[in-house]
Amino acid sequence: MTRILAIDDSRTMRSMLQSALADAGFDVDLAEDGVDGLEKFESTDPDLIITDINMPRLDGFGFIEGVRRGRHVSAVPILVLTTETGAQLKQRARDAGATGWIVKPFDEDKLISIIQRLVA
Amino acid sequence: MNDLNDMFFQECDDLLEGLSSGLDDLENGSGDEETVNSMFRAVHSIKGGAGAFGLDQLVGFAHAMENVLDDVRAGRLTADENIVALLFTASDHLSDLVDAARNGSDVPQGQGASILSDLKLASGVTDGDPATEAAGAKEELPAFEPLTLTVDGALPELDELLSPAAPEVTVITFRATPQLYANGHDPALLFRGLEDLGNLTVEADLSSIVPLRDAPWSTPSPSWKIRIVPDDSVDEAAIRDVFEFVDGLCELEISAETAPPDNAVAALVDGAPEAEGPSPSAGPGQGVLTVVDPAAGTRKTQAARSSTIRVDLQRVDRLINLVGELVIAEAMLRQSMDELPHSANGRVDEAMNQFKQLSGAIQESVMAIRAQPVRSLFQRMSRIVRETSREAGKSARLVTIGDATEVDKTVTERLVEPLTHMIRNAIDHGLEVPEKRRAAGKDERGTVTLEAAHRSGRVVITLRDDGAGIDRARVRQIAEEKGMIRLEDDLTDPDIDNLLFRPGFSTASEVSNLSGRGVGMDVVRNEIQALGGRVSLQSEPGNGTSVTISLPLTLAVLEGMLVRVADQSLIVPTLPLREMLQPGQARIHTLCDGDRVLALDNELVPITDLGAALGYRDGAGCIEQQSLLLIEGDSGRRSALTVDAIAEQREVVIKGLEQNYQSIPGIAAATILGDGKIALIVDTDQMIALPVKSGAADRPAPNVTGDAFHA
Known part of the structure; x- marks a missing residue:
């Protein structure tokens, strides 16, 4: 089963992601900031990651760099959750190594179709 | 969805609390970079959640506030007094908007619009200032990198595609950069996305592939030529959509072809998984990982991040x-x-x-x-201070001490009203107007201090102001006018201060909008006493007044006196207990209808036989062999209860009765004693209010027999 790690410091958002992803039949792990996310990433070995950008301790950019250039180099697909639609933020996310992005508030069907396009 | 809704609003409360404590830090200068960051995140999270729930008004306001905080964060805006004041007002309004969204009610429009425009002005001002704008932009610049997207000749073909003479086949040439793989993309999956658009033929050009062991990281990856025979007319935008995420990570050419597909090259249908590019990676670990050490952060961020679980109460x-x-x-x-x-x-x-x-x-x-912790309670009060001082035309700040002091949840909730009232009093009546304060050599800005501490098993909350203190002459005069005291009464200073707790007392020369709402300190005292607490008042002319509230740590345990009445064990709460008397020492008078009264301090106090009042026996017991407990109720009325024997003072665990029995007059709750017997807890307020008539109880006695029951 496809395993997804969702990282957001807002518990409302975590909960929304959890229910949307679980309903679509994914295995979901949650983390509440970048540091927590890196730990969960190592322990759960997800097939795809969804992460928020603005988070305490370690933000989304830092998290992505940690996954891409950290101890265990990984090319796991990472989707960035963002409220901004600005090209600049997407560019930054991509430079950090993000695979794609989801604009909040997200539409569940859109979210699932994006994920399905990224996992085999 | 309802659960999510609840969760969102609960989270908003936490975030607003964090925002407010950040503002306090900014105001008193203890804020740092992380303070502003976490405030920004708080507003940002509220905005994000509000967006998901379609709360547009909240989103709009949070967005404006977020912009200002972002400017502060980026150094484009200095968090001076004006900005902090604006943020305070804005956070109050944000909290109102959250409340309104929660209750589905409307928000008064006028103020919100002006705050919103102030916020926009604050963040907009920097837009017009080229110097600061440039400084801000410079910070963001290194993030840009030129896009390497090749779109040669794409647009003319798009026109052709859309025209009636659109060609049958769309040809896509695609070459991935190593970064594409490193970012977690897989060309095969991209091609699968294209399959939705029509019939697909994919050819890999493997000519540029070198043996893996010879391959440096910069090795060009294979390129693919993809031909789509569209199901319907497919426009280029739909194709670009599939490549949206890899825009800039690949070379992409989209063109139209009228000729049938050239099959000279062996076609690898449905992607080319065997033709994987270099294994995904980036340069050797030069990536700098910035993990903020929590220990290096401030104590506040740690407090805000203490991990919690939510449990049903x-x-x-x-x-x-x-x-x-x-x-x-x-x-x-x-x-x-x-x-x-x-x-x-x-x-x-x-x-x-x-x-x-x-x-x-x-x-x-x-x-x-x-x-x-009382923190959230105290933070709500800082808003009351701001609002009241503004309305009263005075200048005041709130200082809180002991925010982390912990109190029972019910207590913090029920203290909101009394504290609000006390603070309004302190500012409205206590603090002088700025001119008077200056004349008295004080800081024009008054200080209201709210302090919480644990003291010998109780929680003590003190509210101090540095105002003028109680005008005792005036208090006395009003009390005399209202007939509360007589001209010749000899009253000590504390006696006079205590007059403020008498129902219907008000010292305001003119009834003000703020504290003079016909609710006096008596209501404060009643509310505190209902929580098992005590309230007292100290005042020093010229130096201010302090009101002290002392509360039990928990509401589940009660300090009581174990007494025996008609072979029953009862608990009389210690709090309203003023004195214990033996009939011998007391002057007891029997009135003509047989009721007895106790003569005490020039006052006749009715005597109630507890056994008779609760219906354990007909008629009062033999008073010579009984003890008297003098109790004083919320109203200040007193009553003397007769009991057969006083056993001991002890703490008891309160067990509610109403779930199993209906509410019994005169009985507040029950407890279980060490021997497993049940003892009922006397409701002293109701005892005082009960008719004094002894005996002749017209209801069954509250006689609970048997051993420990489960409440």
């Missing part, structure tokens, strides 16, 4: 109840052991002691679950 209360019973079971066990012959060995005794310690520790820990 009912579960906690059930646990508290069970632990209460455990403690009682322990006492019962102890009692039956004491009745055993002493030959029983000492090891049991030792184990028993350990058991007692453990159950005591468990009880304490469980009580601590219901406890929460």
Whole structure:
């Protein structure tokens, strides 16, 4: 089963992601900031990651760099959750190594179709 | 969805609390970069959640506030006094908007619009300032990198595609950069996305592939030529959509072809998984990982991030109840052991002691679950201070001490009203107007201090102001005018101060909008007493007034006097108890209808026989062999209860009765004693209010028999 790690410091958002992803039949792990996310990433070995950008301790950019250039180099697909639609933020996310992005508030069907396009 | 809704609003409360404490830090200068960051995140999270729930008004306002905080964060805007004040007002309004969204009610428009425009102005001002704007932009610039997207000749073909003479086949040439793989993309999956658009032929050009062991990281990856025979007319935008995420990570050419597909090259249908590019990676670990060390952060961020779980309050209360019973079971066990012959060995005794310690520790820990810091309560008060001082035309700031002091959740909730009233009083009546303060050599800005502390098993909350103190002459004059005291009464200063707690007292020369709402300090005292607390007042002319509230740590335990009445054990709460008297020392008069009164301090206090009042016996007991308990109710009215014997003072665990029985007049609750017997807890306020008539109870006695029951 496809395993997804969702990282957001807002518990409302975590909960929304959890229910949307679980309903679509994914295995979901949650983390509440970048540091927590890196730990969960190592322990759960997800097939795809969804992460928020603005988070305490370690933000989304830092998290992505940690996954891409950290101890265990990984090319796991990472989707960035963002409220901004600005090209600049997407560019930054991509430079950090993000695979794609989801604009909040997200539409569940859109979210699932994006994920399905990224996992085999 | 309802659960999510609740969760969102709960989270908003936490975030607003964090925002408010950040603002406090900014105001008193203890804020740092992380303070602003976490404030930004708080507003950002509120905006994000509000967007998901379609709360547009909230989103719009949060967005404006977020912009200002972002400017502060980026150094484009200095958090000076004006900005902090604006943010305070904005955070109050944000909190109003959250409340309105929660209750589905409307928000008064006028103020919000002006705050919104102030916010926009604050963040907009920097837009017009080229110097600061440039400084801000420079920070963001290194993030840009030129896009390497090749779109040669794409647009003309798009026109052709859309025209009626659109060609049948679209040809896509695609070459991935190593970064594409490193970012988690897989060309095969991209091609699968294209399959939705039509019939697909994919050819890989492997000519540029070198053996893996010779391949440096910069090796060009294979390129693919993809031909789509569209199901319907497919426009280029739909194709670009599929490549949206890899835009800039690949070379992409989209063109139209009228000629049939050239099959000279072996076609690899449905992607080319075998033709994987270099294994995904980036340069050797030069990536700098910036993990903020939590220890290096401020104490506040740690407090804000303490990990928590949310538990239904009912579960906690059930646990508290069970632990209460455990403690009682322990006492019962102890009692039956004491009745055993002493030959029983000492090891049991030792184990028993350990058991007692453990159950005591468990009880304490469980009580601590219901406890929460007064911080959120205090933060709500800072808003009251701001609003009241503005309305009263005075300048005041709130200083809080002991924010982390923990109090039972119910207590923090029920203290909101009394504290609000006390603060309004302090600012409205206590603090002088700025001119007067200057004349008296004080800081024009008054200080209201709210302090919480644990003191000998109780929570003490003190509200101090540095105002003019109580004008005792004026208080006395008003009390005389209202007939509360007589001209010749000799009153000490504390006596006069206590007049403020009398119902219907108001010192405001003119009834003000703020505190003079016909609710006086008497209501404050009633509310505090309902929580099992006491309130007292100290004042020093010229230096201010302080009001002290003392509360029990928990509402589940009550300090009481165990008494015997008509062979029943009863508990009389200690709090309203003023005196214990033996009839011999007291002057008892019998009135003509047989009622008895106690002559005390020039006042006649009605005597109520507890046994008769509760219907345990007809008529009063023999008063010479009884004891008198003098109690004073919320209203200040007093009454003397006669009981057969006073056993001891003890703490008891309160067990509600109403769930199992209906509410019984004169009885507040029950408890279980060490021997497993039930003792009812007397409701002293109701006893005072009961008709004095002894005996002749027209209702069945509240006689609960049997051993420990489960409430």
